[in-house]
Amino acid sequence: xxxxxxxxxxxxxxxxxxxxxxxxxxxxxxxxxxxxxxxxxxxxxxxxxxxxxxxxxxxxxxxxxxxxxxxxxxxxxxxxxxxxxxxxxxxxxxxxxxxxxxxxxxxxxxxxxxxxxxxxxxxxxxxxxxxxxxxxxxxxxxxxxxxxxxxxxxxxxxxxxxxxxxxxxxxxxxxxxxxxxxxxxxxxxxxxxxxxxxxxxxxxxxxxxxxxxxxxxxxxxxxxxxxxxxxxxxxxxxxxxxxxxxxxxxxxxxxxxxxxxxxxxxxxxxxxxxxxxxxx
Amino acid sequence: xxxxxxxxxxxxxxxxxxxxxxxxxxxxxxxxxxxxxxxxxxxxxxxxxxxxxxxxxxxxxxxxxxxxxxxxxxxxxxxxxxxxxxxxxxxxxxxxxxxxxxxxxxxxxxxxxxxxxxxxxxxxxxxxxxxxxxxxxxxxxxxxxxxxxxxxxxxxxxxxxxxxxxxxxxxxxxxxxxxxxxxxxxxxxxxxxxxxxxxxxxxxxxxxxxxxxxxxxxxxxxxxxxxxxxxxxxxxxxxxxxxxxxxxxxxxxxxxxxxxx
Numbered sequence: 031x032x033x034x035x036x037x038x039x040x041x042x043x044x045x046x047x048x049x050x051x052x053x054x055x056x057x058x059x060x061x062x063x064x065x066x067x068x069x070x071x072x073x074x075x076x077x078x079x080x081x082x083x084x085x086x087x088x089x090x091x092x093x094x095x096x097x098x099x100x101x102x103x104x105x106x107x108x109x110x111x112x113x114x115x116x117x118x119x120x121x122x123x124x125x126x127x128x129x130x131x132x133x134x135x136x137x138x139x140x141x142x143x144x145x146x147x148x149x150x151x152x153x154x155x156x157x158x159x160x161x162x163x164x165x166x167x168x169x170x171x172x173x174x175x176x177x178x179x180x181x182x183x184x185x186x187x188x189x190x191x192x193x194x195x196x197x198x199x200x201x202x203x204x205x206x207x208x209x210x211x212x213x214x215x216x217x218x219x220x221x222x223x224x225x226x227x228x229x230x231x232x233x234x235x236x237x238x239x240x241x242x243x244x245x246x247x248x249x250x251x252x253x254x255x256x257x258x259x260x261x262x263x264x265x266x267x268x269x270x271x272x273x274x275x276x277x278x279x280x281x282x283x284x285x286x287x288x289x290x291x292x293x294x295x296x297x298x299x300x301x302x303x304x305x306x307x308x309x310x
Numbered sequence: 311x312x313x314x315x316x317x318x319x320x321x322x323x324x325x326x327x328x329x330x331x332x333x334x335x336x337x338x339x340x341x342x343x344x345x346x347x348x349x350x351x352x353x354x355x356x357x358x359x360x361x362x363x364x365x366x367x368x369x370x371x372x373x374x375x376x377x378x379x380x381x382x383x384x385x386x387x388x389x390x391x392x393x394x395x396x397x398x399x400x401x402x403x404x405x406x407x408x409x410x411x412x413x414x415x416x417x418x419x420x421x422x423x424x425x426x427x428x429x430x431x432x433x434x435x436x437x438x439x440x441x442x443x444x445x446x447x448x449x450x451x452x453x454x455x456x457x458x459x460x461x462x463x464x465x466x467x468x469x470x471x472x473x474x475x476x477x478x479x480x481x482x483x484x485x486x487x488x489x490x491x492x493x494x495x496x497x498x499x500x501x502x503x504x505x506x507x508x509x510x511x512x513x514x515x516x517x518x519x520x521x522x523x524x525x526x527x528x529x530x531x532x533x534x535x536x537x538x539x540x541x542x543x544x545x546x547x548x549x550x551x552x553x554x555x556x557x558x559x560x561x562x563x564x565x566x567x568x569x570x571x
Contacts, residue, residue: 066404185420191404191411194395195465198362198475200388201420245405246449 037268046157046277049168050263053157053224054281056172058237058259059179060217062251065238066190067207069214070231072109075124076218077230079105082131084152085138095167099219105131106215110208155226155278157267168223171216178213186210187248225278232282237262240289243296262288313376315340315473315505316361321370323356330356332529334370340472341503343495345516348526354509355396357526358475361507362393375472389417392471397459397481402451408461409433409446415465429468436464439494455482463491467498474498476508480515492519 037043064070083101087094105127112123139149185206189196197203221230237259245251266281314337321334331353338344346354359365361372363384372379374387413419416429437443440460459482466474480488496519498504510516517523525532525544532544
């Protein structure tokens with residue numbers, strides 16, 4: 031209890047708790063769709079490509095988050111438009127874009143002067159220093175993502191289940207999918223603030239992966255994913271405060287632990303169910 | 311309702327210059343139940359996909375309910391069409407209850423979350439039609455192939471479509487379930503005036519139930535009404551010289567009855 035009150039009393043944590051929870055809420059909601067549509071390649075690609083966006087912002091002295099956001103959206107749509115028919119698969123496309131824009135980012139940032147950029151913060155996240163402008167930007171992006179979720183969640187879900195039938199039912203599948211890609215790209219940028227470029231995919235895949243063992247419908251999966259993510263983020267932040275560990279990495283580790291527990295629990299449940307008929 | 315439910319005229323489809331469908335003309339009234347047969351690669355599924363608005367014809371037009379199907383009215387017209395795609399035996403990954411899968415077929419399922427869409431009555435009714443009510447709460451991933459196929463059919467029926475397009479609906483069903491399926495489709499076309507177009511491999515299984523059979527191999531070689539015999543040369547044109555047709559049932563459309571020729 032003392033640990034919790036100390037944690038809550040700390041002004042640094044007070045400032046970072048709200049943005050961290052906001053990011054956790056949005057990322058875990060989108061993570062259901064990332065799992066359903068197998069978009070983890072996109073989260074990896076866009077998060078790494080955002081380094082080039084940040085490098086561009088540093089070089090041209092543009093505001094960091096808005097520039098990264100625009101750049102991430104561009105990369106997302108580029109990945110969506112990658113010609114799959116000519117044999118360039120999504121994985122190869124992501125690989126090329128990922129390496130290319132990381133390289134561009136590293137060059138841009140290194141030429142901009144070493145001391146201006148917190149490269150470690152970009153790579154592994156730093157939620158402890160969120161300015162008011164950044165917070166309002168995060169809120170704006172979060173609002174856009176949540177709105178598109180409310181508007182399209184069911185359509186995205188039904189396309190993930192059976193895209194052909196969804197299209198035959200009259201849904202403009204390609205357009206709706208493009209919005210999904212865009213929302214995923216925006217979520218990635220939010221996550222980069224919390225967990226950094228390298229760990230973002232963890233925030234966008236782990237919550238839904240934990241919930242996948244237990245959920246039986248879209249609503250159930252969504253709720254569980256959010257709950258797991260909020261718990262993981264809370265525990266991660268608290269441990270990072272007490273142990274002085276990097277916050278993003280600690281949160282991702284906490285989510286990994288929840289995943290292992292969830293997996294173990296599901297395995298035990300399945301085992302119990304198998305043995306039940308024999309016992310009776 | 312003077313106009314036909316489906317009217318196809320001069321339709322052809324030739325992606326990259328390779329003809330798949332040619333000169334298709336077809337007109338079906340409301341409540342008509344048509345079977346499409348033909349060899350593998352004859353373009354049966356392609357034709358169905360075009361009526362379902364998934365593919366654009368190279369030339370010709372498709373009219374549904376008296377209106378030419380185009381990109382602008384596609385969304386509105388297809389709300390009255392039920393479509394059962396060919397079953398692919400991939401493992402479904404999403405955690406869904408059977409009733410949720412069926413609900414996905416309702417025409418306003420994909421509406422925003424702030425709009426409530428309670429379609430539980432329609433879902434219940436569709437599940438009853440395919441005799442799957444008892445499994446409504448089961449996880450779809452745990453069902454057998456045949457059970458999944460019946461759930462998919464319920465999903466196509468839940469919107470009470472005016473036009474039902476079925477691509478090999480009897481796949482994965484045993485013969486008893488197949489008969490029940492055809493009897494259900496017969497009833498829907500008679501009682502609810504649902505127009506049904508069904509692609510099937512097995513002509514013998516369907517002819518006792520349908521109103522007509524279209525023999526398709528790139529073009530429609532013959533459209534036999536109930537009581538018609540499909541001439542032997544049509545069979546040979548469609549399937550090649552090695553076919554040998556044996557009449558098996560006097561009520562069967564399409565069969566070549568030796569005593570009549």
